[in-house]
Every structure is written in C-alpha cells, then in structure tokens.
Amino acid sequence: MPEMFMPKLSDTMEEGTILRWIKADGDQVAKGEPLVEIETDKATMTVEAPDDGVLSIIAEEGDTLDVGAPIATIGDAAGAPTGVQSVASPGEADPIATDEVATGIPTASDGTAGTISGAGTPAITPSPAPMAPQHAATSPAVAPPATSGTRIAASPLARNIAAHAGLDLSTVTGTGPGGRIVKRDVEAALSGNPAAEDVAQPAPAAAAPPVVAPLGSAAPVQPVPPKMPPPVPRGDWPAGRRTPLTHLQQVISRRMTEAHQVPDFTLERDVDTTALAAARADLRVALPEDQRPSVNDMVVRAVAMAVRERPDMASRLDGDDLLVPDGVHVGVAVSVPGGLIVPVVRDADQKTVPQIAAEVRDLARRGRAGTLRPNEMEGSAISVTNLGMFGIDRFHAVINAPEPAILAVGRSVERPVVLDGHVVVREVMTLSLSVDHRVIYGAEAATFLGRVAELLEHPAALLV
Amino acid sequence: MSTDTAKPVAYRDALNQALREELARDPDVFLLGEDIAGFDGAFKVTRGLLQEFGPQRVVDTPITEAGFTGLAIGAAMAGLRPVVEIMTVNFAILAMDQIVNNAAKIHYMFGGQVSVPIVIRMPGGGGHQLSSQHSQTLDAWFAHVPGLKVVCPSTPEDAKGLLKTAIRDDDPVIFIENEGLYGKKGPVGGPDDLIPFGQAVVRRAGTHCTVIAHSRMVWVALQAAEELAAQGVEVEVIDPRTFRPLDLDTLAGSVRRTGHAVIVDEGWPEYGISAGLATHLYEACFDWIDAPIGRVNCADVPMPYAKNLEQAALPQPADVVAAVLANIGRGIA
Numbered sequence: 001m002p003e004m005f006m007p008k009l010s011d012t013m014e015e016g017t018i019l020r021w022i023k024a025d026g027d028q029v030a031k032g033e034p035l036v037e038i039e040t041d042k043a044t045m046t047v048e049a050p051d052d053g054v055l056s057i058i059a060e061e062g063d064t065l066d067v068g069a070p071i072a073t074i075g076d077a078a079g080a081p082t083g084v085q086s087v088a089s090p091g092e093a094d095p096i097a098t099d100e101v102a103t104g105i106p107t108a109s110d111g112t113a114g115t116i117s118g119a120g121t122p123a124i125t126p127s128p129a130p131m132a133p134q135h136a137a138t139s140p141a142v143a144p145p146a147t148s149g150t151r152i153a154a155s156p157l158a159r160n161i162a163a164h165a166g167l168d169l170s171t172v173t174g175t176g177p178g179g180r181i182v183k184r185d186v187e188a189a190l191s192g193n194p195a196a197e198d199v200a201q202p203a204p205a206a207a208a209p210p211v212v213a214p215l216g217s218a219a220p221v222q223p224v225p226p227k228m229p230p231p232v233p234r235g236d237w238p239a240g241r242r243t244p245l246t247h248l249q250q251v252i253s254r255r256m257t258e259a260h261q262v263p264d265f266t267l268e269r270d271v272d273t274t275a276l277a278a279a280r281a282d283l284r285v286a287l288p289e290d291q292r293p294s295v296n297d298m299v300v301r302a303v304a305m306a307v308r309e310r311p312d313m314a315s316r317l318d319g320d321d322l323l324v325p326d327g328v329h330v331g332v333a334v335s336v337p338g339g340l341i342v343p344v345v346r347d348a349d350q351k352t353v354p355q356i357a358a359e360v361r362d363l364a365r366r367g368r369a370g371t372l373r374p375n376e377m378e379g380s381a382i383s384v385t386n387l388g389m390f391g392i393d394r395f396h397a398v399i400n401a402p403e404p405a406i407l408a409v410g411r412s413v414e415r416p417v418v419l420d421g422h423v424v425v426r427e428v429m430t431l432s433l434s435v436d437h438r439v440i441y442g443a444e445a446a447t448f449l450g451r452v453a454e455l456l457e458h459p460a461a462l463l464v
Numbered sequence: 465m466s467t468d469t470a471k472p473v474a475y476r477d478a479l480n481q482a483l484r485e486e487l488a489r490d491p492d493v494f495l496l497g498e499d500i501a502g503f504d505g506a507f508k509v510t511r512g513l514l515q516e517f518g519p520q521r522v523v524d525t526p527i528t529e530a531g532f533t534g535l536a537i538g539a540a541m542a543g544l545r546p547v548v549e550i551m552t553v554n555f556a557i558l559a560m561d562q563i564v565n566n567a568a569k570i571h572y573m574f575g576g577q578v579s580v581p582i583v584i585r586m587p588g589g590g591g592h593q594l595s596s597q598h599s600q601t602l603d604a605w606f607a608h609v610p611g612l613k614v615v616c617p618s619t620p621e622d623a624k625g626l627l628k629t630a631i632r633d634d635d636p637v638i639f640i641e642n643e644g645l646y647g648k649k650g651p652v653g654g655p656d657d658l659i660p661f662g663q664a665v666v667r668r669a670g671t672h673c674t675v676i677a678h679s680r681m682v683w684v685a686l687q688a689a690e691e692l693a694a695q696g697v698e699v700e701v702i703d704p705r706t707f708r709p710l711d712l713d714t715l716a717g718s719v720r721r722t723g724h725a726v727i728v729d730e731g732w733p734e735y736g737i738s739a740g741l742a743t744h745l746y747e748a749c750f751d752w753i754d755a756p757i758g759r760v761n762c763a764d765v766p767m768p769y770a771k772n773l774e775q776a777a778l779p780q781p782a783d784v785v786a787a788v789l790a791n792i793g794r795g796i797a
Binding site: 155156157158159160175176177180182183184 | 723750751752753754755790793
C-alpha cells in the first residue's frame, strides 16, 4: 500500500499540520490532483496526489505530525496497492534527495517520477550531438519536472540565498533546467521582478575582476583569495544573531505596516467595574471552570451587543463603498510564541457569556498550539485586545485592518473615585477605542464606547 | 631576461631551452630516453643537446621503458637529476611499476632518508589518427598516486618555466606534454624564470561561468570563450597547470564568484581529472553553485582511428559552448 508521509516542505520544517483535506476519505484521486493543505512553520502548501487510487486518510485535519509520519495511503478500490513505490517518503522529501533527482541521479524511491529513466546511464562524452551527457543531465529534456508538491528542486546557491533572506522556496518559480530554482529566480523573488529568461546576468558588483595573465606573460597570476564574502550582501548591519522571520511574523509585519496607513484616532473612557467584578464572582458559583468568564469575555460580549445595536460601527471602507459585514464576529487578540494571532468569536452577539468564555479559551489554546485553521482567524468585524493581565492601565492598539475599530482593554484595579461628592474606592478599568476616521467619526465612536461602558457597568445586561 | 625571450618560441623549443639551461646550470642533470640523442627525440624536443653536452649526459636507451625508468630512479636516489623522456604516455604504462612502486614510494618508505629527484617527461593526447593505443590521455593515472607531482603545461612559457622547476624539485615529477602543442608558439621566460607548482592561472576573466581546462584543452576552452563572448556570455578560463599540488583556492574562488563551472578534460569522463576536480569543487563550493558542475571529456571509448570519429570523440569548442550554455541555463544559440 503506497503511503504518503508528512513531507518536508522547507529546510527548517520539523513538523506540519494537516489544515484541510481537499479530497475526502475514500475518494478516487488522480495523480497530480490537489490532495491536502499542510501548514508548516512558514507557509501553507497544497500537496498533490502522488499516484492514482483511493484515498484513505490517516491523519485528521488539525493533526500536527513530525516530518515523515504517515498521513494517508492510496490504494485501488479493493484496497490493494496501485503503485510499486511508496511516495513522498521521508528520504525522498529530503532536500538533498531532491537535488539528486534534479541532477538526474535516480534515488531508490524515485520510481514514481518515471521521467528520469536513462538519465544516469553513462554515455559517450562528448557525443556527436552538441551536448555531452554530463551536461545533458541539466537539460530540461532529461531532468524531471520539479512540480510534485513534495519536491523543491533548487540549486545550492539558490537555497543559500533564500535561507539568508528568509525566503520560502515554495513561493518561488524555478526557471532553471527542469524547473529548478536557480539564483536568478531567488533574486527575482526578493526584488519582486520576474526572472529574466535570458540569463548571463552580470555577477554581483562585489566580484572583483580577477587578475589575468595573458598567455605568455612572465608573471604568474595572483590567485583569487579563497575566502569569499557571503553571497548575500548584508550592508552595514552590526554583527549579531540573525533569525529569519516566520511566516506568521512576515504576515504580522505586512499587516501592521498596512494598518499604519489608516488615519485613526483613539478615545479613552474609564469604566467602573465594581459590579462587573461582583458578577464574575457570582458566576463562579454557577458555572463550570471552563465557562467562567474573564473580564475580557465580558468585554467581548458587551462589544458584540453594542455593535448589534449600531452596525455602522463595523462598517469598513472598500474602495468607494462602505461595507457593513453580516454577523457580529469579534476578534480576540491572543499572544502566541513568536507573534500574535486574532482568532474570531463568530456571531458573538448570539452567544452567551459562558459560551464566549468557553470558546475564547479553546481558540486561545489551539492558537498557541498552532492548530487553528485559517477560517478561525478570518472575518472579524471588530477586535478586542487586552493587556490588563500584564498590569497595563491603558494603551492604544493598532487597528486590525480592514476592520474599522479595535478596543484596547487595560487592567481592572481599585482606584480612588469621586462619587456623590465623596472619594471612594472602586474598581476601575480604562477602555481605549481606536477607530478608522475615514469611516467612523468622533461622536459615533464616543457613543459606541459609552454604550460598551454602560453595559459593562450593568453586568446583568450582559447576561440576557 | 635575455633579449630572445621577446620573440615567440615553439612549445618544443621552450622545452629544449629549459633542458639546455638546466644541463648547463647543474652538472648532475642528465637526459635519457629512446631516440633522444642521435635522432633529437621523436618530437625534436632534445634537438642539438647531444652535440652540446655529449653522450654522457644525453643518453639513448633501448626500447625498455621499465628498464631505463628504473635506472633513472636509481641514479636519482644516488644524487643525480635524471630527466627521462618516454616517447608518449602510452609507453609509460610499461614503466608504471617503477613510477608507482618506486619513484612515488621510496622517499616515504625510507623515512625521508632518500629522495627521488627525477623528471619523467612524456606527451599525451590524441587528434593525430594514431588510434586507440597511441592517443590516450592518462593524466589521471599519475594524479591518482600520492608521492608524485603532476604537471601539465599548456603554453611555451609554462612548458619552460614548469620544466625548470621540475628539474630542480627534489621529488619525482611527472611532466605531461601534449602532442598537439609542440608547434604552439608563444613568449617564454628567461633562464631564471621559474613557475612554481600549485599556482593556477586565469587565462581569461569572466563572470558567468568558470571553465577549467589544462594542457591542449586550454586552447579549446579559449576558442569556446571567444564564441561565447559573441553571444554575450563571459566565461572565466582557468588553467590549473599542476594537479599535484592543486591550486584549489583559485579554482574554488572563481566558481564561488560565477556560481557555475564546466571542466574540460581530454581524458575519459569516468573517475578521471574532471571527476576529481568536480568533487573538490562540490566540496569547496556547494553553497555557491547554481547548477550541477558540467564536464566535457573525451568520449568514453577507445580512441577511434577514423578522422571524423576521432574528432567527434575529442572535446571540441562547440562542446564547451554547449556545456556552458546548458550550465547557465541558456539554450544553444
């Protein structure tokens, strides 16, 4: 039975997550058909069926497995094997094996490639044909196409440059022999321009011309110094430890830069949370532990209710249109190792506080485990972010574009408050609402924030 | 430098100058080989030396390669500096036991007490319709053996300067000339211009691909470089000149800059000079190469006699052009 294993999709990949099976268990699949989406540390990639047959899924969606772990088998309808070779075995997915394939040297597990027969056969060099077999190995006619989802054919130089630049080779199109990714492709990907088909690019300026001894000159040539600089110039950066951005960090970087283009303003308001604290204490008596709401869960509920009442607060700019999304989906910022994600409580206005509490717990746990699916992090109309647990009193958050607003929640803490002419001690929390001023104006934002504060100061309203 | 160094000298005459100058400089130097004295040598490299230095120092031998090579090794052990001419590399096969088991081993096996300062000259290469047995390129046979130095000059200047260095070297030197180069003319150095071993030379600078070639193949590579330049491709042609010792730094430095290498070798492809160089370069340049190292070799067959087949079997400039274009990812124009 040909087995499929968790492929090594990048140099740094140690494990991968089955994001989505495009084909269902028991489906008849054809070789080359998109089969499964796998998320790595850097990207989500689609892996194709390595053979014709009936798919039998081993690894479920959401499973995170080590490279080389079995994820499926492909057999015929009766369950018998259809191929003679295991496919996408760990060894085959190894980058070195990939290179071997690219250079036309068959490996033990290459049976499925099929197109390389004869490439390893020694032959006369140079043949009467203009190309000797040694170089024929680099010609497109001989090398197998590098299209299989588990293989990335790339030259060592291309791999080196990509690794230094933190570039995911799966995003690069190879224009070398047999589709191999070569230096020009990586450079093109880094510069954003397509690779020039016609090569013979001048070498980097750093390559000093060597000293040449014309034939017959008396002096032997100065040898080129053996110590070469790294292939990617680094400029004048200080020495230090260098780590390529993860895919997540690249996305955050891009999104934050985009969000910074939004003309925004921020409103602040203190909320008396004395009653909210009492309500939470009461709910502890009524609810199992995994449904007991945090202050933040109550805020999510309050925001959802307020948006339902004033849907325009969720309207966003789309070209020359304003779009008010259907459904009140609230994003909740969650800190994860090496970044930040915003899973979404869908239809939060339709959910009770205990339901929201349980859902946010589950989303946060799976977010930190890296097993959230993309659709669980999409579609929020407005977001809530909270640094109260870190002792922060107040802060202004960056809008999670294209959403129009984000509510930043500070800690709830006892403060002296003037109440009816007396200074009293109350629990107080500061909310900061940042909005996209292209879409939302001051009075609207203030009214909205006031409503959120009102709901939080009357927590029984959150429980209806 | 004397005045006559300015005028072009044929490769065979450059060798002749080196022999004459070293015979005159050091009385321990003597020559021996088949037909080198009365007949001036099969390729006229020793022309006039019998008349100038006499039969004690320019010695005709019987057709006994193993015998006179062994005799010369013994003379070298005893303190003389013999320069052996073997008519072609194809006949050195008869002397391989002496070369491999004695010349290459004695210094090592006697703990350095004895040296073997011998030079064994011989031409290799094909292209003259001498068929399978007399057209071979066996550089790799000697380069395979620790204890030997292996020198393959491509120009008159190198032929002279490297031969003088070989004669003055205290270790056994295999000095491989090429039958197709004896008439090649060029400038040469003077009596004191020695060319050290282990220094490759850049014959032509370029940025797109490194082409490594030695002996006659340097000229094939340079012609290919001209044709490639007309297509906008600038290759860097490097001549290693000696394989033991090998100037890997220069070769690897170039390959790291260009990211591409093609090795042109008149020898056979299997387990030969090109294979050995390619291994060195893969090890030294793995993270710098952008394509598998290309090789252009003699066809993996005994050399055909028929002229058209012989030409097809030997590396030609067009083969180098095709190999370079394939290596850098350009089609053949």
